[in-house]
Amino acid sequence: MATPERMGICQMTLILTILAFLVLGTTCIILFYILYNRRLHLKELEVISTVDIDDKVMAILDIVINDCFKDYQILRLIPMQKMYITEEHEDRIRKDMVDMVTTRISPYTLEKLSLVYNPAHIAEVISDKIYIVVMNYVLNVNLPYNDEELSANESSSAPTQIPIQGQPQVQAI
Numbered sequence: 001m002a003t004p005e006r007m008g009i010c011q012m013t014l015i016l017t018i019l020a021f022l023v024l025g026t027t028c029i030i031l032f033y034i035l036y037n038r039r040l041h042l043k044e045l046e047v048i049s050t051v052d053i054d055d056k057v058m059a060i061l062d063i064v065i066n067d068c069f070k071d072y073q074i075l076r077l078i079p080m081q082k083m084y085i086t087e088e089h090e091d092r093i094r095k096d097m098v099d100m101v102t103t104r105i106s107p108y109t110l111e112k113l114s115l116v117y118n119p120a121h122i123a124e125v126i127s128d129k130i131y132i133v134v135m136n137y138v139l140n141v142n143l144p145y146n147d148e149e150l151s152a153n154e155s156s157s158a159p160t161q162i163p164i165q166g167q168p169q170v171q172a173i
Helices: 004-050 055-080 087-104 107-113 119-155
Strands: none
Touching: 055 087, 055 107, 055 119, 087 119, 107 119
8 A cells, every 4th residue: 555655756756757857848949940940041142142232232222212302392391492402401301301211111121131131220221311312402503692692792792601500600800
């Protein structure tokens, strides 16, 4: 006959055996998951390394930004084309463009861009490229105003320096 002490020891042995199998099974699943992820990552690197990065991949962001800027020009800028663009208005154009590009760009395009640019800094690259496009546009629109200001300053009897944004106007001696 089995004594209560022997029954307790058998139950404890059974419980410990079950726990050991659970720990062993969990460890095996975790190791399988880690190995599978490594294998998947190696296949991903293999695919990426075989992709030929051509000019189309490099220019895709410029194409998206220029397309968005053309739409933005037609919808918002052409009616105001005769106006001088202030710094606040330029900031607003830039912000609107960033919003437009980030909402229009597809996940597939972002993946293609991540082959060229660091994925953590794609937003910064987009912002920089938009800054250049908007700055170029503002310079072209404001150039006639700057030419008129230069002509007025050259024809005046007391020449003055053209003020740099944020600096007060100083009379030349």
